[in-house]
Amino acid sequence: MSATQSNISSNLSSDSKNLIVLDEEETNEKYGKYPSTRTVEDLLDYGFITIDKPPAPTSHEVVAWIRRMLKVKRAGHSGTLDPMVTGLLPVGLGEATKALSVLLMGPKEYYGIARFHGSVEDDTLRNVFREFIGEIYQKPPQRSSVRRTTRLRRIYELEIIETKGRLILFRVLCQAGTYVRKLIYDIGEVTMNGATMIELRRSKVSDIEEKNGLVSLHDLADAVFEWKENESEEKIRRLIQPVEKMVSSLKSIIIRDSAIASICYGAQLAIPGILKLSPNIIKGDTVAIYSLKGELVAISEAIMSTKEIEDADKGIAVKTKRVIMKQDTYPKLWKKKSQNAGVA
DSSP states (O other), X not given: OOHHHHHHHTTSOGGGSSOEESOOOOOOTTSSOOGGGOOHHHHTTEEEEEEEEOSSSOHHHHHHHHHHHHTOSOEEESSOOXXXXXXXXXXXXXXXXXXXXXHHHSOEEEEEEEEESSOOOHHHHHHHHXXXXXXXXXXXXXXXXXXXXXXXXXXXXXXXXXXXXXXXXXXXXXXXXXXXXXXXXXHHHHTTSOEEEEEEEEEEETTEEGGGOOBOHHHHHHHHHHHHHSOOOHHHHHHOEEGGGGGTTSXXXXXXXXXXXXXXXTOOEEGGGEEEEOTTOOTTOEEEEEOTTSOEEEEEEESSOHHHHHHOXXXXXXEEEEEOSOTTSXXXXXXXXXXXXXXX
C-alpha cells in the first residue's frame, strides 16, 4: 500500500474503504499535507478535541477556556451539555468548526441515574422503559434554549443497568435533540410515581466514543505547557485529533488535485474531478470530499448516486454544503470561462 493510500484509508469509514476507482492520478507533493504530517499549528486549524466536560461550567464556558488556553481565534462544540451534565464534548478548532454539524446528525449515548419518588416493581419498571423505545413525542422542558413545541424523537436503545431502592442506573442511545431529563420525567409520569434525573453523563456522539479516550481540561493545560515552555509536542499531538476523524462515518469521494481550488472558491464538484468514491452513495447522502492526501476538502450533499456517477461523463455530482479547506492550499488551475471542478 502506498503512502497516499495508507493516509486515505485511515480517514475513511469501514464501509467506504473499498472505493470504486474511476481514474488514477498522482498527487502533487508541493501542495497540501497528509493529515499525519501536520504541525501542531496545523492541528489548531484542522483539529478537534474530545473534551471530558466537568460538572458546573456551561459548554460555552469550556470552549472559551480552551480558546484562551490554545490562543486560537475560533473554537466551537457539538451539542450543548447542561452545566451539571458531564462527559463527551467534541470541540472543533479553526476550520474544523465547520465540520461539527456532521456530529449533530448522529445519535447520542448517555448513562444516568434517576430517582423515582415511589416504589416501582422491577418488572413494571422494565416494561415501561421498553415502551419508550422507538419514536416518542417530546416537548422540551421550560428551561431550554429551543422553542417549546412538541416534536418527534427516536429512542434507539433504553435499558436499566442496575437498581438500588428507588435509584435507577440507566443507559440510553437516542436521536440528537432528545432531552433525557424530560424522558425520565415522562417515564415517571407513566409509572404514576414521578421520577427525577439526578446525574447524567454523555458517552457517545455519532461515532466518537468515550471508551476511545477523553481529554480533561487539566491534561490539556499540561500539554499546552509542555509544548510552549518545554518545546515538547508529544502530549498535545495525542490530544488533538485531525478533523478527518470527525467525519469518518460519512461516505467518501476522492478528487483530483486540480479540482480542489475550484471547490474552495465556491464551484461544485463535476464528475471529471472524481477519482474514487464509495460504492453505496445515494441521492441526498452527506458525503465527505477528500484530496489524494486524505485531507478533508468539503462536506457535500450527493446529487447523483454512485451508479449514476459511474455511468455519466459530465455533470455536477454533489452540492457543496461546507468548505473545510482554506483557499489557495492548492493552486488555481481552472480556465477563465469555467469554474466547474474537474473540468479545467
